[in-house]
Amino acid sequence: MLRKFMLATAAATTVTFGTAASGQDYPNKPVEIIVSFSPGGATDILARVIADELSSQYDQPFVVQNRPGAGGTLGTTIASRAEPDGYTIFLGQVSSHGVAPPLYGDQIEYDPLEDFTPIALISASPQVMVVRSESEITSVGDFMAKAEEQDLIYASSGIGTTIHLSGELFNNMAGTDLVHVPYQGSGPAVSALLSGEVDVMFDDLPSSMSHIRAGALRPLAVTVSEPNPSIPDVPTLSEVGGEYGLEGFDASAWFVIAGPAGLPEDVVTSLNTALNEMLEGDSMQKFLSDNGAVAMGGTPEDAVKHIEAELAKWAEVIRAGNITLE
Incomplete structure (x- = not known):
């Protein structure tokens, strides 16, 4: 499954590493994994699973440090300013490395590529287009x-x-004019859908899965290029929406491990190898499958290419929709 979902390596893409060598004994002390959200959320839970796996592989503690605040940008900024020695790494995600930069603009103090060394993509969880089961749709x-x-x-x-x-x-791809109503979190939004206050939602799959299994929500399509193993009979939006301009539709909650800019190349190689081995392991495959996610993996160059594509995509969506936080 790892190879099936791995991104193709872009030969023209390069990653700039630090010139200092870390030595053959990396790591020889605990490694911090910064998470820019509070304990208990999806990012934190994934980080702790990764920390346990890497601790076992390296026989050194990998410890999660939660640095929440400012919509996740505070912890991201802290991670970008860490010493580039391999002892502080960061679990980034679509928010920190795809959406926040074009959304916040000059209000944030980091660049997801210039201020970070992407090491490896971890996983992606699709969104699912859902309506309530009583809907005629x-x-x-x-x-x-x-x-x-x-x-x-x-x-x-x-x-x-x-x-x-x-x-x-x-809306951009299909030429529709769906009306957006924001709620304070996914839970209240799903409740509004269940009660009939709204017509549809593009929800993260783990959030809607229990309602889908209970028959309260009807999934119309998943928002990535491949059907999801958790709901294999649900088609992709790209597959069934081609005649409506939706071919190639792709939106997911993805994660990447990165370090500060200038991370030594041998540290990057070591961590990339360890992370890919972790993603191929049975325990991580089960964890991801249980949470409706798929492994990604690949090279640091794959991660760079993915981040670049996501930044461009979401910047265009934000621009076209004139989306601001004010």
Whole structure:
């Protein structure tokens, strides 16, 4: 599965490493993994699983340090300013390395590529286009027909979240004019969908999975290029939405391990190898599968290419939708 979802290496892409050598005994002391969100959330949980796996591989402690604040940008900034010696790394995600830079602009103090050394992509969890089970909409085709007849409303977990931006990406590609209503988190947004206050949601799969399994929500499509093993019978939006301009639609919650800019090349190589081995292991494969995610992996250059593509995509969505946080 790792290789199936691995990104192709871009030969023209380069990563700039530090020139200092870390030695053959890396790591010889504990390594911090900075997480820019509070304990208990999806990013924190994944970081702790990664920390346990790397601690076992290296026989040195990898310790999660939570640095929440400012929508995740505080911890990201702290990570970008760490000493580039391999003893502070960062679990970045679509928010920190794809959405925040074009959304916040000059309000943030880091560049996701210039101030970081991407080491390896970790995983991606798709979003799922869902309606409540009582809805007369049973397919993407039904949805498009209904959207031509009346204004449809989609819920999100807040302005500037990937759940919000996925709806805007849908509008851009399909030429629809779905009305956005933001809520204070995914839970309230899903509740609004269940109660009929809104018509549709592009929710993170783990958030909606229990409602899908209970029959309360009907999945119309997943928002990535491959069907998800957790709901294999649900088609991709790209597959069933081609005639509506949705071919190539891709939106997911993805994660990347990175270090500060200038990280020694041998440290990057060591960590990249360890992370890819971790992703191929049975325990990580089970953890990801149980959470509706797939392993990514690959080279540091793959991670750079992915981040560049995500930055460009979400910058265009934000620009086209005139999205601001004010």
